Amino acid sequence: MKNITVIGSGTMGNGIAHTFALYGFKVALVDVNEDVLYKGLQTITANLDRQITKGDISEQEKNNALTNITTYTDLYTGAANADLVIEAATENKETKLNLFKQLSGVCGEKTILASNTSSISITQIAAITKNPGNVIGMHFMNPVPVMKLVEVIRGYATTDEVNTTIISLAKQLDKIPVEVSDYPGFIANRILMPMINEAVYSLFEGVAGVQEIDTVMKLGMAHPMGPLQLADFIGLDVCLAILNVLHSGFGNPKYAPCPLLVNMVAAGHTGIKSGSGFYKYKKGSKDLVVADKFNLMDDKNLAKPK
Numbered sequence: 001m002k003n004i005t006v007i008g009s010g011t012m013g014n015g016i017a018h019t020f021a022l023y024g025f026k027v028a029l030v031d032v033n034e035d036v037l038y039k040g041l042q043t044i045t046a047n048l049d050r051q052i053t054k055g056d057i058s059e060q061e062k063n064n065a066l067t068n069i070t071t072y073t074d075l076y077t078g079a080a081n082a083d084l085v086i087e088a089a090t091e092n093k094e095t096k097l098n099l100f101k102q103l104s105g106v107c108g109e110k111t112i113l114a115s116n117t118s119s120i121s122i123t124q125i126a127a128i129t130k131n132p133g134n135v136i137g138m139h140f141m142n143p144v145p146v147m148k149l150v151e152v153i154r155g156y157a158t159t160d161e162v163n164t165t166i167i168s169l170a171k172q173l174d175k176i177p178v179e180v181s182d183y184p185g186f187i188a189n190r191i192l193m194p195m196i197n198e199a200v201y202s203l204f205e206g207v208a209g210v211q212e213i214d215t216v217m218k219l220g221m222a223h224p225m226g227p228l229q230l231a232d233f234i235g236l237d238v239c240l241a242i243l244n245v246l247h248s249g250f251g252n253p254k255y256a257p258c259p260l261l262v263n264m265v266a267a268g269h270t271g272i273k274s275g276s277g278f279y280k281y282k283k284g285s286k287d288l289v290v291a292d293k294f295n296l297m298d299d300k301n302l303a304k305p306k
């Protein structure tokens, strides 16, 4: 396993490319246009610099990692030589099915096709390909270079060989793989998203403000980050998409996304990536932490209706 193709250079894709490149793999990073790829590379460079400052890597390791990454806007060229493809495109079923159909046409019989999806059925994705046994979920956590967990999701047809290969690959990256079955949201988001949704509902119903909710969960439950800040970090659009998958997948109203979350996404307040969500962020800042805080209830456009 040497050549890795990563599809999508957004929040997760650039982190996955960063991690593989740092561990010596050749990475083909694919996205829809040059601008997003450039932004992805800028983020990777800034995050490698952060690792140098922390003393985790050397300047030489940073340069080697950057040399290992090549960018492509054409899926066919980017995926043609892949031993493993990791799809980290937008959390949308049609987008993923379309991508896997194309990948199935361009990749060799032995290429493993993995999805970093947070919630969409690996079995459904696999069913659109020629070799469903080669399809698996490889769910990294955000930020990828830092977080240890990789949720490994076996689809209905995933072979033992593919499962074993992905588990040992995750270990090669110094990650800790955990195997789970293919049901909506798997484990991570099946548990996390209802908590985030409940935090948004608590805000929507005026039970407490943004900072109060996050402070209760940080100081009371020893969470390193409150649920609303975490939602900003994940992307509110991603949270909404996952909740919709849980809601339709289980047919249970307990997963219905809070109308405030729906409104915020419609208004373009998607969290850190847009500069505002439950908190506001310094424009262009690569800092993963909140720059200046505001209370959502002060925002006329987003505040709960009286």
Ligand SMILES: NC(=O)c1ccc[n+]([C@@H]2O[C@H](COP(=O)([O-])OP(=O)(O)OC[C@H]3O[C@@H](n4cnc5c(N)ncnc54)[C@H](O)[C@@H]3O)[C@@H](O)[C@H]2O)c1
Pocket (backbone or CB within 6 Å): 007, 008, 009, 010, 011, 012, 013, 030, 031, 032, 036, 087, 088, 089, 090, 091, 092, 095, 099, 116, 117, 118, 119, 139, 140, 141, 142, 233, 234, 235, 238, 273
């Ligand atoms: N954000 C998180 O914390 C997080 C954590 C774990 C998993 N995920 C999952 O990772 C995936 C990516 O999420 P993200 O947060 O990085 O999203 P994002 O919006 O930051 O990035 C998605 C990228 O995919 C690109 N893209 C869309 N369609 C494409 C196509 N046809 N070909 C190539 N590129 C395409 C977009 O241009 C964009 O750059 C989703 O499935 C999401 O559920 C997200």
